[in-house]
Amino acid sequence: QSVLTQPPSVSGAPGQRVTLSCTGSSSNIGAGHGVHWYQLLPGTAPKLLIYGDNNRPSGVPNRFSGSKSGTSASLAITGLQGEDEGDYYCQAYDSSLSGYVFGTGTKVTVL
Amino acid sequence: EVQLVQSGAEVKKPGESLKISCKIYGYSFDSYWLGWVRQMPGKGLEWMGIIYPDDSETRYSPSFQGQVTMSADTSINTAYLQWRSLKASDTAIYYCARLVSESTVYFDHWGQGTPVTVSS
Numbered sequence: 595q596s597v598l599t600q601p602p603s604v605s606g607a608p609g610q611r612v613t614l615s616c617t618g619s620s621s622n623i624g625a626g627h628g629v630h631w632y633q634l635l636p637g638t639a640p641k642l643l644i645y646g647d648n649n650r651p652s653g654v655p656n657r658f659s660g661s662k663s664g665t666s667a668s669l670a671i672t673g674l675q676g677e678d679e680g681d682y683y684c685q686a687y688d689s690s691l692s693g694y695v696f697g698t699g700t701k702v703t704v705l
Numbered sequence: 706e707v708q709l710v711q712s713g714a715e716v717k718k719p720g721e722s723l724k725i726s727c728k729i730y731g732y733s734f735d736s737y738w739l740g741w742v743r744q745m746p747g748k749g750l751e752w753m754g755i756i757y758p759d760d761s762e763t764r765y766s767p768s769f770q771g772q773v774t775m776s777a778d779t780s781i782n783t784a785y786l787q788w789r790s791l792k793a794s795d796t797a798i799y800y801c802a803r804l805v806s807e808s809t810v811y812f813d814h815w816g817q818g819t820p821v822t823v824s825s
Contacts, residue, residue: 596749628809634749639709639815640742640750640800646809685752687810693766694740694752694810 597622598684598697605703606674614669616684618679622695624665627687631660631669635680642680644669676704707731708817709801715722716822717770717791724787725819727801738804740812745797755804758785760802771787791823 599617606612614628618632619685624627642651644660647667659670667686671678708730709774716721727739739754756778765775778785784801799819802812 610776628811630809630811630813632815634750639817640802641815642813643810645805645811646807647814659752670745683813691767693764694755696742696750696752699749 596698597688597691597695598686600682600697600700602665602698603701605705606625606673607705608676609694610674611672612674612702613680614702615669616697618665618667618695620645620665621688622665622688623662623667623688625689626686627689628665629662630685630687631658632683633664633680634683634702635677640683645695653696671702672705674702678702680705707803707814709803709814711799711801711819712815714820714822716824718825719771719793719823720790721823722787722789723791723821725799725821727784727786727816729782729784729803734777735779738806739777739784740802741773742800742802742812743769743792743797744800744818750800753786754801758784760767767803791812791821793825795821796823797821 628646633641647662648660688695710728712726735758738755740755743751753769756763756775774787801816802813805813
């Protein structure tokens with residue numbers, strides 16, 4: 595089972611700002627290994643959105659931003675667009691498990 | 706351009722064997738770890754394991770140790786995930802992804818996924 599907890603769903607109107615949370619523990623997010631976020635859109639390969647807590651890969655719009663505090667992390671999407679509808683997962687390395695863990699996933703719906 | 710191209714959808718019966726592939730383009734295959742991730746129907750992502758193609762060192766998630774085998778052929782830049790005896794519970798989409806190790810470790814490029822259906 596996932597050791598990183600995310601809300602099952604988040605929704606917002608076009609243009610609004612939504613925030614997705616990711617709650618972990620001292621052996622993963624709190625250990626400082628870095629939190630990463632992935633976007634899964636229907637029918638497409640997963641895409642890296644944020645790496646190392648708050649870094650955007652080349653080509654990712656600056657509407658997406660990441661932050662971390664203690665054992666939790668957040669992904670903010672500003673100026674929500676219809677193309678942002680999909681599933682979002684956080685991920686970190688877990689020292690206790692000696693492996694990579696994903697969050698439970700959040701479905702973003704654009705109203 | 707970095708690309709990971711996975712083999713096509715598979716439909717198998719319980720007890721059958723299966724080997725799916727992930728062919729990479731655009732980077733040095735033997736210089737990066739490559740991971741496998743499972744997504745069961747309606748469920749989230751699960752890390753299965755990683756392989757370093759240069760020497761075939763592998764690290765498995767405890768949940769998948771003994772259930773699957775990862776391998777790689779550097780002569781054709783291809784990684785494999787195989788099962789000896791499939792179960793219905795292996796029905797899922799399987800993704801390969803390149804692992805980047807810098808100050809932090811993450812999967813930066815992903816394959817399109819291989820859907821596997823196991824049904825009698």
